[in-house]
Amino acid sequence: MPGLRASPPAFLLLLVLVFPRGSPAAPGAGQELEPGSRSAVAAARVALHYGNFQARSLGGLRALGQVRKATLKNIPESGHKYYLQFSTEDYRTGEDAGNCLATVLYPKKKSPPVVSIKCSHTKDKKEIQEEDNRFYQRIRHQSKPITGNNIPDSYGNIEPALEPVWALAVAGSSSIMWEKSTETLGYFLAQVKSVRQWVRKDDFTEFDYTVLLHEIPTQEIISCHMRLTWLPGHPLKVKHFCASNADEGSGAESGSAAGPSAEKGAKF
Amino acid sequence: MKLILIFGALIGASLCLETFVGHQVLRIKTKNEEEVKQLQLLESLEHLELDFWINPSAPALPVDVRIPAASVQSVKAFLESQGIEYSILIEDLQDILDKEKQDMAESAQRQRSSSFDFGAYHTLDDINKELDHLASEYSFVEKIQIGESYEKRPMYVLKFSTGGSNRPAIWLDAGIHSREWVTQASALWIANKIASDYGTDDSITSLLNKMDLFLLPVANPDGFVYTHTSNRMWRKTRSRIPGSICVGVDPNRNWDAGFGGPGASKNPCSDSYHGPSANSEVEVKSVVDFIKNHGNFKAFLTLHSYSQLLMYPYGYKCTRPDDYAELESLGRAAASSIRSLYGTTFQVGTICKTIYQASGGSIDWSYDNGIKYSFAFELRDTGRYGFLLPANQIIPAAKETWLGLKKIMEHVRDKSA
Numbered sequence: 101m102p103g104l105r106a107s108p109p110a111f112l113l114l115l116v117l118v119f120p121r122g123s124p125a126a127p128g129a130g131q132e133l134e135p136g137s138r139s140a141v142a143a144a145r146v147a148l149h150y151g152n153f154q155a156r157s158l159g160g161l162r163a164l165g166q167v168r169k170a171t172l173k174n175i176p177e178s179g180h181k182y183y184l185q186f187s188t189e190d191y192r193t194g195e196d197a198g199n200c201l202a203t204v205l206y207p208k209k210k211s212p213p214v215v216s217i218k219c220s221h222t223k224d225k226k227e228i229q230e231e232d233n234r235f236y237q238r239i240r241h242q243s244k245p246i247t248g249n250n251i252p253d254s255y256g257n258i259e260p261a262l263e264p265v266w267a268l269a270v271a272g273s274s275s276i277m278w279e280k281s282t283e284t285l286g287y288f289l290a291q292v293k294s295v296r297q298w299v300r301k302d303d304f305t306e307f308d309y310t311v312l313l314h315e316i317p318t319q320e321i322i323s324c325h326m327r328l329t330w331l332p333g334h335p336l337k338v339k340h341f342c343a344s345n346a347d348e349g350s351g352a353e354s355g356s357a358a359g360p361s362a363e364k365g366a367k368f
Numbered sequence: 369m370k371l372i373l374i375f376g377a378l379i380g381a382s383l384c385l386e387t388f389v390g391h392q393v394l395r396i397k398t399k400n401e402e403e404v405k406q407l408q409l410l411e412s413l414e415h416l417e418l419d420f421w422i423n424p425s426a427p428a429l430p431v432d433v434r435i436p437a438a439s440v441q442s443v444k445a446f447l448e449s450q451g452i453e454y455s456i457l458i459e460d461l462q463d464i465l466d467k468e469k470q471d472m473a474e475s476a477q478r479q480r481s482s483s484f485d486f487g488a489y490h491t492l493d494d495i496n497k498e499l500d501h502l503a504s505e506y507s508f509v510e511k512i513q514i515g516e517s518y519e520k521r522p523m524y525v526l527k528f529s530t531g532g533s534n535r536p537a538i539w540l541d542a543g544i545h546s547r548e549w550v551t552q553a554s555a556l557w558i559a560n561k562i563a564s565d566y567g568t569d570d571s572i573t574s575l576l577n578k579m580d581l582f583l584l585p586v587a588n589p590d591g592f593v594y595t596h597t598s599n600r601m602w603r604k605t606r607s608r609i610p611g612s613i614c615v616g617v618d619p620n621r622n623w624d625a626g627f628g629g630p631g632a633s634k635n636p637c638s639d640s641y642h643g644p645s646a647n648s649e650v651e652v653k654s655v656v657d658f659i660k661n662h663g664n665f666k667a668f669l670t671l672h673s674y675s676q677l678l679m680y681p682y683g684y685k686c687t688r689p690d691d692y693a694e695l696e697s698l699g700r701a702a703a704s705s706i707r708s709l710y711g712t713t714f715q716v717g718t719i720c721k722t723i724y725q726a727s728g729g730s731i732d733w734s735y736d737n738g739i740k741y742s743f744a745f746e747l748r749d750t751g752r753y754g755f756l757l758p759a760n761q762i763i764p765a766a767k768e769t770w771l772g773l774k775k776i777m778e779h780v781r782d783k784s785a
Contacts, residue, residue: 136715138723145751163752166713191752254549254600255489256758288751290601312601314754317631317724319618319639321601 130183133170140170142286142316143182147202149278149287150215152191156335158267159231160223161191168199180283181205188219191270192263198222206283213281232332235264239305245297246307252291265295265307272328273311275338280313290314290321304331313342388465390437393458396447398427403452407431416443432457486557487763489549492521492593495586498556499524506563508576514584515654518607521589523654526559528581530566536664536784538777539739541584541655542671544619544730545603546591550747550757550765551671555585557766558773571774575781579666582658588619588651601755603639605649612636617643620672621728622652625736626684629727642728652730659734667741667780668734669773674754675723675746676714678703678772681735683719684727691740692718698779699743702772709768712748719744741780745769 133140144167152161165187173181182204190197198220205214221228238261239246251266252258258266269292277287290312298306309326324342398404407424410416416439421432435443447454458464484490484498503511503526510527517523529535542548542555562581565572575581586592590606604616614637621632624646628634632642647653659665680695682688689695699716706714715722719729723746731742748757748765757765 136717137721164750194752250600252753252756252758254595254756256753256756256761288754290754291756317640317726318633319603321639 130171130173133172133182135167135170137170139172139283140167140182140184142281142283143170143204144184144186144202145286146213146278146281147184147186147200147204147215147217148188149274149281150213151200151202151217151219152271153275153278153336153338154217155271156333157228157232158235158264158271159228160221161267161270162188162197162200162219163191163194165189165196175205177208179205179207190223192267196222212279215278229332235267236305236330236332238264239297242297245299246295247297248292248295250291250293251295262295265297266292268305268307268328268330269295269309269311269326271330271336272309272326272338273313273324275336276311276324276326276340276342277313280342285318286316287322288314288316293323300329304329304334306330388434388461390440391434391458391461392437392440392456393421393432393434393461394443394447394454395457396424396431396433396452396454398424398431398452400427403427403450406450406452410443410446418443434461484556484560486553486560486766488759489553489762490556491596492586492589495552495556496522496524499526499559499585502526502559502563506566508566509559509563514658515650517588517590517651518605518649519590519593521593523584523589523651524586525658526583526585528562528566528576528583530576532580534662534664535578535580536666537580537582537662538667538669538780539582539584539659539665539734540669540671540773541587541730543585543592544587544651544670545672546588546595547601547603547755548671548673548747549595549755550673550762552586552592553759553762554671554747554766554769555583557763558770559583559585561766561770571778575777578781579777579784581777584655587655590651591616591619604641605651607643607649609636609641609644614641617641617649619649619652620730621726622646622649623656623728623730623733625729625732626682626727629684631683631724631726632728640726646728655730656733659739660737665734665739666784667743667776668731668739669742669776670730670744671747671769672744673747673757674749674751676712676748676750677722677744677746678706678714678716679719679722679731679744679746681718681732681742683723683725683729684732686718686720686725688718689735695741695743698741698776701779702743702775705771705775706768709771710764712768714745714772741776743776745772 145164148162148164167184167186169185171183175181184202187199188197189195200217200219202217246265248262248265251262270289273289280287293310293312296308300306306329309328311324311326313322313324315322322342324340327339329337404424404427411420417436419434421434422430424431499511503509508528508530512525512527513522514525515523542551562572566576567573588605591602591604594602594606604618606616608615618640621640621642627646628642633640635641643649647656678699680699703714703716706712719726731744735742747769748761
């Protein structure tokens with residue numbers, strides 16, 4: 101093959117020893133990972149998806165900053181567990197939002213990652229609550245049910261009036277992305293394709309969303325339907341259903357989230 | 369008639385601009401309170417018409433003052449007699465103002481002749497028009513066609529060449545994945561930057577005096593049009609695949625480098641479908657043929673988004689290239705340059721280690737075909753907006769990316785001299 105040079109076996113052995121390819125060490129011993137490595141960053145992202153969903157707030161939504169420290173352990177009978185320290189940014193403004201400590205366990209059997217996460221705050225609880233109430237009021241004080249398409253639009257714009265609805269989508273789709281994540285499959289929210297509000301008699305807000313998730317490393321765009329209810333201070337309730345391949349003519353690959361993933365054997 | 373003109377000119381002159389011919393700006397460094405008081409005394413002498421840019425206040429702070437031509441000698445004599453230290457910031461203020469006016473006129477001239485908004489997203493037609501404009505505006509810029517897309521759209525490359533015959537060359541492409549809009553947009557800004565700075569920027573000038581640059585801003589025109597007309601998230605080409613209802617091949621899995629290996633799909637409906645065979649996509653084949661026929665490329669650089677990564681081979685295998693040390697070091701230097709502008713951090717490493725194992729990629733092909741300096745950039749952001757990066761981030765992204773590219777190009781230039 102062009103470009104390859106024959107290497108003596110000793111040199112190859114040295115390579116293998118110096119650059120372990122991510123296969124975890126013996127049970128019990130933790131392997132230090134490079135903070136910038138893809139598995140560390142991916143695990144941190146999973147932890148944040150979980151954190152964003154569990155936080156039940158829009159004002160406290162965080163984006164990943166930098167991973168500071170990452171360790172990997174193989175837990176026998178359980179799976180691979182990542183221990184992480186990372187910085188975060190406010191999802192809306194990009195300002196520093198404090199640091200988090202998290203663990204992410206990818207189970208051997210097919211189920212969502214087990215996450216524990218604890219974060220420091222740069223915004224105090226009161227500030228976040230006030231922001232949530234502001235978002236809530238903006239949603240409640242519309243004269244008719246909110247609808248929207250393509251948020252952000254093709255040019256990255258988000259109409260100010262639709263910001264609360266976008267923030268809700270981020271929070272809600274975080275639950276989907278956390279659930280679907282595996283050690284080899286990660287997700288980003290690519291776009292809110294559509295949103296429609298259901299008017300309720302009680303204080304809760306309720307929305308139907310179609311969100312597009314960007315799946316790595318397959319590069320697929322996954323279309324998910326999401327039904328979400330929210331009231332500040334209460335847990336976010338999310339029901340979802342994801343198909344695969346948002347583009348037309350891709351063939352019918354609908355069904356549960358488990359379906360498409362099983363097919364991706366060729367890649368990883 | 370003449371009298372009226374002369375009279376008019378005199379009135380005009382007296383009415384409008386002051387002139388600052390012979391005015392000097394001094395920076396005075398006071399040593400103690402006494403000296404500060406002396407300067408405050410000077411300040412009070414209105415007939416000197418002194419214009420303090422920084423007023424005397426405390427000994428530790430410098431005092432900047434503009435002095436009209438008529439008062440310069442006497443003020444200096446006073447300062448020297450008091451033993452007060454000063455230095456000349458500006459020898460002749462009018463000179464500086466004249467230069468500034470000239471700069472502004474030139475800039476306005478550039479603005480007028482190019483009404484292209486580099487801080488906005490454009491259609492393919494508008495991009496092609498701007499390529500024509502750049503080629504017509506600069507003698508050393510030429511628009512050439514290297515092939516046609518599947519749907520028969522021309523593939524245009526800008527050639528930057530100040531002379532010579534088949535000089536060692538640098539390749540730069542963008543938009544091979546059509547939904548990565550910040551890349552085509554950045555490529556346009558970069559093209560304009562290089563063209564307009566040749567002759568004034570030392571680095572660009574010395575680069576183009578030794579090497580040629582070939583820039584393909586829209587490597588996947590069919591996909592790009594499709595993202596405008598039908599599906600903003602389209603990634604692949606738009607080729608029809610025999611035996612499938614699905615359309616398109618991932619053009620960055622279609623190169624002849626570990627083709628069909630891990631990290632590419634054999635499913636035509638997949639967004640990472642590698643295609644029926646290597647170079648099956650005319651968009652890929654056109655570039656391959658062009659580069660092979662040229663025969664003297666020293667660098668192959670390609671822009672993607674998003675994730676903020678700066679990568680070198682390999683992607684199709686997870687081992688390091690022979691030139692690992694040099695590429696890693698150069699990559700880090702480039703990432704450092706990028707970070708110096710706005711603090712944006714790019715991760716550096718091989719494709720396999722940094723993003724994922726992926727076969728059939730362009731920089732693996734270029735590297736295995738003798739082009740040592742092969743790098744792939746993933747531009748802003750890290751997922752908040754992803755492909756839908758707001759237009760107000762185009763120019764910052766282009767500017768910081770350009771610093772990274774420049775670092776690499778300078779190294780290539782020095783090694784190819």
